[in-house]
Amino acid sequence: MAGHSKWANIQHRKGRQDAKKAKFFTKAAKDIILAAKAGGGNPDDNATLRLAIQKAKAVNLPKDRIENAIKKGTGELAGGDLAEILYEGYGPGGVAMLVEVATDNKNRTVAEIRHAFSKHGGNMAENGSVSYLFNRKGVIVFLKDKYTEDELMEVGLEAGAEDIIDDGDSFTVHTAPADFMAVQQAFADAGMEYESAEFNQVPETFIPVDATVGKKVMNLFDALDDNDDALNVYMNADLPDDLFDGED
Template sequence: MAGHSKWKNIQVRKGAQDAKKGKVFTKVTKELMLAAKAGGGDPNINARLRSAIAAAKAVNLPKDKIEQAIKKGTGELAGGNLDEITYEGYGPGGAAILVEAATDNRNRTVADVRSIMSKNGGSLGEAGSVGWMFDKKGVIELDKAKYAEDQVMEAALEAGAEDVSGDGENWEVTTAPESLYAVRQALEYAGMELLSAELTMVPKNTVAVDAETGRKLLKLLDALEDYDDVQKTHANFDLPEELLAEMG
């Protein structure tokens, strides 16, 4: 998990930058719509929607906007005609990349994603080309400075977490997708403040890249995440310590 954690820490910082730009509101709103479309508008029986609502509240999306997005997803209001699609490809150095998108025009989005990949040293692959390299997991991040390892492990593992690991400044709690909500609740009930909690694609193995390749990969992923139709990106590379230190 170490490589994933380092990349996750960078994504958290990127997320904070996106929040300042307002991009994060667009992403959480689309996830609310997709979650409601896929499993209905009742969070009591739709685990994905529960997670989406929690994520929306974490970035202070207004309550009326949350309710409106859910109704669009269920079809009660117009404007919820979104499809979700995952693109697979390769970045500089052969790193595997998954791109989760939400779109109302598949032809436009695939063309734009292909163009972004090509302009930044990557290439779009066929369905199934790299997806097998990742597992869907729930991942929760907590600040190491605030909580002891035993404290986190006791609450997380008792609630059904698969693993607790530490890399850099944060604890990373890994769960099965269906256990994310229960583990999140257990940690919050134990008085812990979470940095993030989400369903994500975790690489089974990571590939080490040098600093130059790492910069190219980060540039590619930044370009993808800046594109409005992209919800999330996932990759299997492990950045060198020198580049991580350079980035602060």
């Protein structure tokens, strides 16, 4: 059942980048606004909002900013007029890339995203030409030094998990979007602490790249991720394990 997802190094790098920038507050607030806008402001009835609030609390977004973001999403406060857009493109080496954004100015954002692709050796693509290479999944990550694969399988499979992936230092549990909250809750009820739990676009296949191309791909990834309107960036690059050796 287990296999190497080739995603851990990308996500680890992304986590380190996010930890260095104050922008994660803005991202967390936008996630809440979009969730409340789509499904209402009551987290008990809106699983997506409940997850967005969990993630906001994990990055210590203040309570008043969480509450204001919910109100913006429901229209009680101004500032909730955001459009959620998925941009598609290719990076160096033919790596497929998706960029999820939330913006109040589509023209500005698409120009900035297109510039980032062009500057770093990539190009934007038509809608649907890249997204079919990815599947939206619930993704729950556990450190290996806390739990065994058998322990995760015992709880996860009974709750509806699809797969458990060996990612080197961690195990990644994949779920269908509809089963995500139930699986997450099952782990919580079992007292099993995870490192992260979120929805991701998971590649169906990965493109191996060498260190030279990998660095170019990551330069593009970082440029896209640093965009003020970007919520998430995904790609199907199989990066060399030692690409980030020596980095903080």
